[in-house]
Amino acid sequence: MSGNGTRRALPWAVLGLAVALYAGWGAAPASALYSRYLPPSRLVLIAALLKLAYLLAGSAFAFACRDRLEAGNPARPAWLLLSQGVLSMFAGQLCLAPFQVVYGETPFPTVADIYFVLAYPFLIASFLVFLNAYREAGLPIGSLGERAGIVAGVAVVGVFVALPLLRPVAATGGTLLERILTIAYPALDLVLLLPLALLLRIALRLRGSHAGDVWALLLGGFVVLCVADIFFAYFQSLGEAHLDPFVHAAFVLAYGLIAGGAHRQLQLLKS
Amino acid sequence: MTTSEAVDVMVRAMAPYIGDTMARSATEAHCQRLGIAATMSRDQVETLLGKLGGGLNIFLGRDKAASVIAEVRAALAALEAPR
Numbered sequence: 001m002s003g004n005g006t007r008r009a010l011p012w013a014v015l016g017l018a019v020a021l022y023a024g025w026g027a028a029p030a031s032a033l034y035s036r037y038l039p040p041s042r043l044v045l046i047a048a049l050l051k052l053a054y055l056l057a058g059s060a061f062a063f064a065c066r067d068r069l070e071a072g073n074p075a076r077p078a079w080l081l082l083s084q085g086v087l088s089m090f091a092g093q094l095c096l097a098p099f100q101v102v103y104g105e106t107p108f109p110t111v112a113d114i115y116f117v118l119a120y121p122f123l124i125a126s127f128l129v130f131l132n133a134y135r136e137a138g139l140p141i142g143s144l145g146e147r148a149g150i151v152a153g154v155a156v157v158g159v160f161v162a163l164p165l166l167r168p169v170a171a172t173g174g175t176l177l178e179r180i181l182t183i184a185y186p187a188l189d190l191v192l193l194l195p196l197a198l199l200l201r202i203a204l205r206l207r208g209s210h211a212g213d214v215w216a217l218l219l220g221g222f223v224v225l226c227v228a229d230i231f232f233a234y235f236q237s238l239g240e241a242h243l244d245p246f247v248h249a250a251f252v253l254a255y256g257l258i259a260g261g262a263h264r265q266l267q268l269l270k271s
Numbered sequence: 272m273t274t275s276e277a278v279d280v281m282v283r284a285m286a287p288y289i290g291d292t293m294a295r296s297a298t299e300a301h302c303q304r305l306g307i308a309a310t311m312s313r314d315q316v317e318t319l320l321g322k323l324g325g326g327l328n329i330f331l332g333r334d335k336a337a338s339v340i341a342e343v344r345a346a347l348a349a350l351e352a353p354r
Contacts, residue, residue, distance in 0.1 A: 069332050069333075073332065074329060075329040075330075137326040137329050138322055202293075205290060205292045206289055208286075208290050210330075211293075268288075268335075269331065269335070
């Protein structure tokens with residue numbers, strides 16, 4: 001592999017290793033690797049640092065994309081909103097990190113949840129602005145009927161999948177705020193999935209191209225983020241702490257893919 | 272020049288950036304909206320390139336989109352040259 005190829009592959013290798021590390025921790029926590037060399041406190045510390053690094057990088061890359069686009073470009077505000085959404089998640093993770101690093105635990109709810117929840121309006125607005133930009137540019141994004149059909153289909157499937165999963169979560173004990181937040185994350189994810197489904201349709205038409213790579217990574221990241229939020233709500237409220245490693249793996253993967261997508265777009269704009 | 276020849280040239284130049292499917296469907300959709308039939312006048316080519324440039328702009332930024340459109344223009348000129 002050339003020097004350039006190695007440089008490009010290295011971040012993906014690191015992300016793959018990190019995800020494998022946390023999935024391995026969940027699957028075989030008693031193995032020598034985890035009991036002798038990587039105790040839970042160290043793994044939680046590494047996860048916190050990885051999440052912070054990916055979120056900061058993702059926000060910075062998205063902001064740089066906004067900066068590279070000329071004033072008046074309809075995609076410019078979308079990249080800014082995406083950057084702000086990811087930055088809000090970074091702020092949430094930053095509030096959470098001291099607890100994870102010092103005490104090796106993830107308290108819930110905390111002030112971090114303000115920032116995590118705040119990220120959603122930015123992200124949803126970003127996707128809507130992207131969709132509007134594509135429509136204004138005359139790109140084929142489907143008729144109004146087709147788009148309404150996709151949104152309705154995703155909403156119905158989402159509700160049917162999420163309801164049975166979240167019913168036991170809502171029925172568990174805990175403070176009112178705790179229960180509201182536990183349900184709010186997957187509900188906000190469901191709202192996020194609606195514009196994502198429309199963008200996915202566009203991304204399929206972009207496949208095999210530079211822009212297709214960008215959207216495959218970004219959409220992949222946000223879909224994994226939705227899955228991670230559902231994992232988190234489920235495991236947190238049912239007290240399944242031994243499944244936390246899978247939640248870490250999913251969040252690390254989601255943030256890594258989002259940062260990778262924003263970086264790919266920046267490379268495209270710089271090329 | 273024939274519309275199908277011109278569309279092929281445009282799609283070939285844009286495909287690496289936005290994919291063959293998107294390049295073709297965007298070009299054909301614009302042709303339809305502009306009422307372009309089997310052959311294209313020079314004015315229609317310029318209008319179409321303007322529309323396609325606007326679409327590329329979103330993915331590539333103004334400068335890069337302009338350079339891709341310049342590539343298309345050069346390829347179309349080569350196509351028009353006496354064969």
